[in-house]
Amino acid sequence: MEYTVQKLGRLAGVSTRTLRYYDEIGLLKPARTNSSGYRIYGQQEVDRLQQILFYRELEISLDNIKEIVTAPSFNRAEALIEHREQLLDKRKQLDLLIANVEKTIASNEGRMTMADKEKFEGFKQKMIDDNEKKYGKEIREKYGDDTINKSNEKLKNMTQEEHEEVTRLANEVTATLTEAFKNGNPSSAIAQKAADVHKQWLTHYWSEYSKEAHAGLAQMYVDDERFKEYYDKKQPGSAEFLRDAIHIYTGYKK
Amino acid sequence: MEYTVQKLGRLAGVSTRTLRYYDEIGLLKPARTNSSGYRIYGQQEVDRLQQILFYRELEISLDNIKEIVTAPSFNRAEALIEHREQLLDKRKQLDLLIANVEKTIASNEGRMTMADKEKFEGFKQKMIDDNEKKYGKEIREKYGDDTINKSNEKLKNMTQEEHEEVTRLANEVTATLTEAFKNGNPSSAIAQKAADVHKQWLTHYWSEYSKEAHAGLAQMYVDDERFKEYYDKKQPGSAEFLRDAIHIYTGYKK
DNA sequence: TGTTGACCTTGACGTTGCGTAAAGGTTTAC
DNA sequence: GTAAACCTTTACGCAACGTCAAGGTCAACA
Numbered sequence: 001m002e003y004t005v006q007k008l009g010r011l012a013g014v015s016t017r018t019l020r021y022y023d024e025i026g027l028l029k030p031a032r033t034n035s036s037g038y039r040i041y042g043q044q045e046v047d048r049l050q051q052i053l054f055y056r057e058l059e060i061s062l063d064n065i066k067e068i069v070t071a072p073s074f075n076r077a078e079a080l081i082e083h084r085e086q087l088l089d090k091r092k093q094l095d096l097l098i099a100n101v102e103k104t105i106a107s108n109e110g111r112m113t114m115a116d117k118e119k120f121e122g123f124k125q126k127m128i129d130d131n132e133k134k135y136g137k138e139i140r141e142k143y144g145d146d147t148i149n150k151s152n153e154k155l156k157n158m159t160q161e162e163h164e165e166v167t168r169l170a171n172e173v174t175a176t177l178t179e180a181f182k183n184g185n186p187s188s189a190i191a192q193k194a195a196d197v198h199k200q201w202l203t204h205y206w207s208e209y210s211k212e213a214h215a216g217l218a219q220m221y222v223d224d225e226r227f228k229e230y231y232d233k234k235q236p237g238s239a240e241f242l243r244d245a246i247h248i249y250t251g252y253k254k
Numbered sequence: 255m256e257y258t259v260q261k262l263g264r265l266a267g268v269s270t271r272t273l274r275y276y277d278e279i280g281l282l283k284p285a286r287t288n289s290s291g292y293r294i295y296g297q298q299e300v301d302r303l304q305q306i307l308f309y310r311e312l313e314i315s316l317d318n319i320k321e322i323v324t325a326p327s328f329n330r331a332e333a334l335i336e337h338r339e340q341l342l343d344k345r346k347q348l349d350l351l352i353a354n355v356e357k358t359i360a361s362n363e364g365r366m367t368m369a370d371k372e373k374f375e376g377f378k379q380k381m382i383d384d385n386e387k388k389y390g391k392e393i394r395e396k397y398g399d400d401t402i403n404k405s406n407e408k409l410k411n412m413t414q415e416e417h418e419e420v421t422r423l424a425n426e427v428t429a430t431l432t433e434a435f436k437n438g439n440p441s442s443a444i445a446q447k448a449a450d451v452h453k454q455w456l457t458h459y460w461s462e463y464s465k466e467a468h469a470g471l472a473q474m475y476v477d478d479e480r481f482k483e484y485y486d487k488k489q490p491g492s493a494e495f496l497r498d499a500i501h502i503y504t505g506y507k508k
Numbered sequence: 509t510g511t512t513g514a515c516c517t518t519g520a521c522g523t524t525g526c527g528t529a530a531a532g533g534t535t536t537a538c
Numbered sequence: 539g540t541a542a543a544c545c546t547t548t549a550c551g552c553a554a555c556g557t558c559a560a561g562g563t564c565a566a567c568a
Contacts, residue, residue, distance in 0.1 A: 006543095013374055036533075036535090050373045063524090077359070080359045081359065084352060084355045087351055087355060094341060098345070116265060119300065120267055120304065123267045269555080271557085279554095292515090317553085
């Protein structure tokens with residue numbers, strides 16, 4: 001079967017402009033042109049367009065698609081199998097996103113809370129993927145596999161950077177609390193600072209901060225054995241002290 | 255928790271440029287700027303960015319995303335549920351594509367053949383979806399639901415257009431064959447035309463045409479009762495006549 | 509206390525993958 | 539024979555950023 005631009009376009013679901021553009025950039029040239037310059041596509045071109053659209057679906061740049069399909073080492077069978085892998089990966093990521101939406105719905109209904117970093121799950125992995133797809137080959141060629149693996153690590157650890165801040169804040173809470181405990185006054189500037197740092201730490205886990213909840217949590221630090229122990233093991237009485245400081249900080253009246 | 259551009263960017267997996275751009279077009283403005291003009295984002299902005307990325311994932315233009323999230327009627331809970339629907343749709347389409355790749359692999363290994371139109375399954379549905387997503391709302395508002403439904407029908411029927419051509423060719427084969435049968439000479443010009451039209455018809459179903467296969471099929475028209483009946487019911491002897499014409503056409507020697 | 513290095517800012521031009529006329533030639537169908 | 543539906547090239551437009559450039563800010567370490 002032979003196709004003109006429009007026929008092929010309809011078959012494949014792309015515009016005629018797209019086909020002309022692909023011709024222009026040398027990505028998909030027609031089999032021949034007829035006497036009046038019309039582009040005529042044949043069987044090979046149909047199959048090639050299919051390949052191109054597969055790759056386009058994976059958000060690979062046309063430039064790279066061109067490299068891939070024109071490479072002398074291009075093995076159609078292998079490429080297809082790799083495709084399938086990547087499509088399956090994409091589906092996994094989609095599942096992550098769907099899970100994310102469902103979590104967000106639950107969180108919206110108040111059935112659970114979400115930490116900030118959770119809110120972007122399913123997006124970030126995509127970014128790494130995109131990097132791989134867009135530059136993967138070139139980077140690997142230039143710097144070897146090691147560099148790119150490290151780069152991926154770095155991206156993955158971006159959220160670890162947040163984790164580090166959380167840890168730092170947690171430590172700051174304990175340190176400030178220990179310091180403040182010395183003078184025994186929960187309304188002192190330093191005790192109030194401890195309460196403030198504690199709030200900063202909290203907001204990493206809570207999507208919405210409220211004074212009431214903060215005050216409530218402070219009370220829990222005294223009531224719940226596990227929490228009490230965490231603060232009291234270093235300095236008995238710390239849990240109560242922190243609670244008092246937070247209650248003052250939040251303006252909570254007994 | 256408060257975020258500067260880079261921190262928010264890392265959290266969400268987008269570039270600082272993207273955040274500045276979103277500020278520029280009024281899609282996501284920072285909560286405030288500090289004394290030196292730094293953008294500072296807060297909790298609300300984090301949540302909004304998440305929303306934006308959800309929509310971006312569905313390939314909705316930033317302009318439309320802006321309309322959606324700033325619309326006074328915007329209901330977060332409803333939007334999320336609709337999201338989930340659309341992501342599930344997207345997954346269905348992905349599954350179609352994966353099935354397509356698997357078929358293509360099988361066809362490549364010679365385990366089956368694929369018609370041209372099959373090769374683009376999973377792509378076309380996407381095109382309809384894209385249309386809906388990009389213009390759906392506006393079109394529906396302007397022309398009412400009917401127009402857009404018809405437009406979708408049209409897209410879906412594009413392949414039906416091919417179907418029509420196939421039917422037309424099939425009819426032409428029978429017509430030409432009936433005509434050619436009158437003079438009883440399978441090497442006559444008209445009988446050869448019938449063979450040629452038959453080939454054209456065939457190439458709609460075969461991804462690769464070969465004379466041998468064509469000749470083989472012609473023989474099958476005589477050997478297989480079902481096919482024989484199809485041609486012979488109108489004019490007994492037609493199946494043999496067509497076979498002979500095709501054998502001459504393809505240069506096949508008994 | 510000064511200076512590095514990692515931040516931040518606002519322009520402003522570049523890029524990709526097409527969409528969309530404009531101006532004109534060709535083919536098909538009645 | 540003429541309209542409708544094709545096709546061609548040329549060329550400007552656009553979204554969503556990437557990528558300098560030129561300069562100000564801030565935390566940290568010597």
